Amino acid sequence: xxxxxxxxxxxxxxxxxxxxxxxxxxxxxxxxxxxxxxxxxxxxxxxxxxxxxxxxxxxxxxxxxxxxxxxxxxxxxxxxxxxxxxxxxxxxxxxxxxxxxxxxxxxxxxxxxxxxxxxxxxxxxxxxxxxxxxxxxxxxxxxxxxxxxxxxxxxxxxxxxxxxxxxxxxxxxxxxxxxxxxxxxxxxxxxxxxxxxxxxxxxxxxxxxxxxxxxxxxxxxxxxxxxxxxxxxxxxxxxxxxxxxxxxxxxxxxxxxxxxxxxxxxxxxxxxxxxxxxxxxxxxxxxxxxxxxxxxxxxxxxxxxxxxxxxxxxxx
Numbered sequence: 001x002x003x004x005x006x007x008x009x010x011x012x013x014x015x016x017x018x019x020x021x022x023x024x025x026x027x028x029x030x031x032x033x034x035x036x037x038x039x040x041x042x043x044x045x046x047x048x049x050x051x052x053x054x055x056x057x058x059x060x061x062x063x064x065x066x067x068x069x070x071x072x073x074x075x076x077x078x079x080x081x082x083x084x085x086x087x088x089x090x091x092x093x094x095x096x097x098x099x100x101x102x103x104x105x106x107x108x109x110x111x112x113x114x115x116x117x118x119x120x121x122x123x124x125x126x127x128x129x130x131x132x133x134x135x136x137x138x139x140x141x142x143x144x145x146x147x148x149x150x151x152x153x154x155x156x157x158x159x160x161x162x163x164x165x166x167x168x169x170x171x172x173x174x175x176x177x178x179x180x181x182x183x184x185x186x187x188x189x190x191x192x193x194x195x196x197x198x199x200x201x202x203x204x205x206x207x208x209x210x211x212x213x214x215x216x217x218x219x220x221x222x223x224x225x226x227x228x229x230x231x232x233x234x235x236x237x238x239x240x241x242x243x244x245x246x247x248x249x250x251x252x253x254x255x256x257x258x259x260x261x262x263x264x265x266x267x268x269x270x271x272x273x274x275x276x277x278x279x280x281x282x283x284x285x286x287x288x289x290x291x292x293x294x295x296x297x298x299x300x301x302x303x304x305x306x307x308x309x310x311x312x313x314x315x316x
Contacts, residue, residue, distance in 0.1 A: 001026065001075075001076075002026060003025065003026050004023045004024070004025065004026055005023070005024055005025075005026040005109055005110040005111050006021065006022065006023065006024070006109070006110055006314060007021070007022070007023075007024035007065045007105075007108060007109030007110065008020070008021055008065060008066065008108040008109070008291045009022070009024055009062075009063040009064060009065045009066075009108075010051055010062065010063065010064055010066075011062045011063050012062065013051065013052060013053030013056065014051070014052065014053075015052070016048075016292045016295045016296060016299070018051065019051075019066075019291065019292055019295070021289075021291075024063070024065060024105070024109060026110075026111055027105065027113045028076070028078075029076050029077060029078035029081075029113060030078050030079075031078050031079045031080050032078055032079075032080050032081060032115055032116050032117075033077075033078040033081070033113055033114065033115055033116070034074055034076075034077050034078070034081060034084055034090075034113070034114055034115075034116055034119055035074070035075050035076040035077070035111055035112075035113055036070060036072040036073065036074055036075065036090060036092070036111065036112050036113075036114060036119075037072045037073045037074075037075045037110065037111055038070045038071075038072040038107055038109060038110060038111060038112055038312045039071055039072040039073065039128035039132075039310065039311065039312060040070070040071050040072070040127075040128040040129045040131070040132035040285065040308055040309065040310035040311070040312065041067050041069060041070045041071075041107040041108055041132055041308070041309045041310070041312060042067075042069035042070075042107075042132045042133045042134075042136075042306050042307065042308045042309070043066075043067070043069075043294055043295065043298045043306070043307040043308075043309070044068055044069065044136050044137065044164065044306075045164075045244065045298070046068065046097070046136075047066040047067060047068070047106070047295075047298075048066075048295055048298060048299050050064075050066065050102065051064075051066060058100070058101060058102075059101065059102060060101045060102050060103065060104045061104065062104075063104065064102075064104050064106070065104065065105050065106040065107075065108055065109050066106045066107075066108050067094075067106035067107030067108040067109075067112075068093050068094060068095040068106060068107060068135070068136045068259075069091075069092075069093055069094075069107060069132050069133070069134070069135050069136050069137075069306075070091065070092055070094060070107035070112055070114075070132055071089070071090070071091040071092075071122055071126075071128040071129075071131035071132035072089075072090065072091075072112075072128065072312075073087060073088070073089055073090070074086055074087060074088040074090055075111070077116075080116075081116050082116075083116060083119075084116065084119060084121075088121065089121070089122040089128075090119050090120065090121060090122055091119075091120060091122045091123075091131040091132060091134065091135055091264070092114050092118050092119045092120065092135055092259075092261075093118060093135035093136045093139060093257075093259035094106065094107055094112055094113075094114040094118060094259075095136075095259070096118065096258065096259050097256045097257070098256050098257075098258045107132075108291060108309065108312075109312075110312060110313075110314075116261075117260060117261055117262075118259050118260065118261055119261055120135075120261040120264040120265050120268070121265075121268075123268055123271045123272050124272060125271070125272050125274070126271065126278060128310060129278075129280065129284070129285050129308045129310045130278035130280065131278070132308055132309075132310070133164075133278045133279070133280050133305070133306035133308050134168075134264075134271075134278055134306075135259060135264060136257060136259065137164040137165045137168050137306060138168050138172075138264070138267065138276075139257050139258075139259050139260075139263055139264065140165050140243060140257040141165050141168040141169040141172050141221075142172060142176075142263060142266075142267065143255065143257055143258065143263075144165075144169065144221050144241050144243065144255070145169075145172060145173070145176075145177050145219075145221075147239070147241060147253075147255055148219045148221070148239040148241060149239070150173075150177050150179075150218075150219055152177065152178030152179075153178060153179075153180045154179060154180060154218035154219060155179060155180055155181040155182075155183070155217045155218045155219070156169075156173050156179050156181070156182055156183070156217060156218065156219045156220075156221060157183050157184070157217040157219070157220045157221070157230070157233050157234070158170055158173070158182065158183070158184040158185075158199070158221045158223065159184070159185050159220070159221065159222040159223055159224055159226055159230045160184075160185060160186075160222070160223040160224035161184030161185060161186050161190075161194035161197065161199055161202060162186045162187070162190040162193060162194050162304050162305070163223055163224065163303070163304075163305075164279070164303070164305060164306045165223040165243065166184065166194075166221075166223040166224075167194070167197055167279040167304075167305050168276070168279065169221055169223065170182055170184055170194065170197040170198050170199050171197055171198055171275070171276045171277065172267075172276065173198070174198035175198070175270055175275040175276060176267070176270055176275075176276070181200050181201075181217075182198060182199045182200050182201075183199065183200060183201045183202075183203065183215065183217065184199040184201075184202050184203070185202070185203045185204075185205045186202050186203075186204070186205070187204065187205065187206055188204050188206055188207070190304060191204060193304065197279070209229070210226075210229045210230050210232050210233055211229075211232060213232075213233050215233065216233060216234065216235045216238075217233055217234060217235060217238060218235060218238050219234075219238055219239050219240075219241075220233055220234040220238060220239070220240040220241070220252075221241055222240065222241065222242040222243070222244070222248075222252065223243055223244060224244050225242060225243075225244030225245035225248075226242075226245075227240055227242035227245060227248045227249040227251065227252035228245075228249040230242075231249055231251040231252055234251070239253075240252040240253070241253055241254075241255065242254060243255070278305075278306070279304070279305030279306060280305050280306055280307075280308055281297070281303045281304050281305050281306060281307050281308075282304060283297055283303075283307070284306070284307050284308040284309075284310075285308040285309060285310040285311075286307065286308070286309050286310075287309070287310075287311070288309060288310075288311065288312050288313060288314075290309075291309060294307050294309055
């Protein structure tokens with residue numbers, strides 16, 4: 001195998017204009033690592049936030065390949081890898097932001113390198129595109145409920161039900177965590193879509209403000225960074241989590257997702273039974289040559305579910 005691959009990367013912070021396509025080193029897996037041939041990758045808001053320099057104090061060196069989510073095929077394993085072998089179909093969130101500096105090699109590349117404890121077997125009923133859409137958003141939704149110590153029979157208010165995390169949080173609330181009532185927010189054109197995910201009530205945020213909502217909830221899960229306003233719908237002792245504004249409003253708390261394969265494996269029965277479904281933006285998948293257009297759509301804030309890049313192949 002060559003020691004060079006093709007990837008999208010940037011050498012400075014900025015808009016989508018700093019993204020370049022070209023040669024990037026192809027690493028060899030070290031002990032406990034797996035080299036994955038990427039079949040599909042997905043975008044997350046953190047990708048463009050890093051590229052814009054919002055986390056530069058804790059960032060890796062340039063050049064940097066964006067992307068956390070991938071699904072693909074194992075092509076090489078390092079010493080000590082026991083769960084996977086060449087040819088296995090897997091999915092992963094390769095970036096553990098809780099472990100320090102992000103990796104320079106993300107997932108918008110032909111190959112990515114990842115530690116075994118971050119890799120799970122791809123659910124048998126999912127395409128590579130569906131699988132790539134899940135890890136970071138699904139783990140974020142799951143850890144939000146766990147941090148809130150959410151209990152069966154409680155109510156939840158999910159801000160941003162049509163987004164990548166919000167659309168999965170609704171499904172987890174309904175099928176995994178046993179919420180008694182699920183209320184979410186969306187724009188006018190996405191109300192029916194969010195209702196179809198399992199929400200009992202969907203509030204049109206273009207017509208109703210948080211102050212106008214009289215109902216109070218056991219958990220407020222804000223996926224779009226509006227905790228300064230959304231916290232008012234929480235019960236007095238309720239947990240408010242904001243995953244998009246750092247620092248959050250004093251009434252809320254933030255967290256960084258800690259990707260772990262065992263958490264994906266815990267949710268596998270719900271995925272393979274069809275209870276928890278991948279939600280992919282209608283404009284997806286974008287081809288490997290259209291990564292810049294995919295990022296523009298992501299940064300518009302108008303995506304519904306996850307934006308996926310596939311197939312990851314040449315020519316470009």
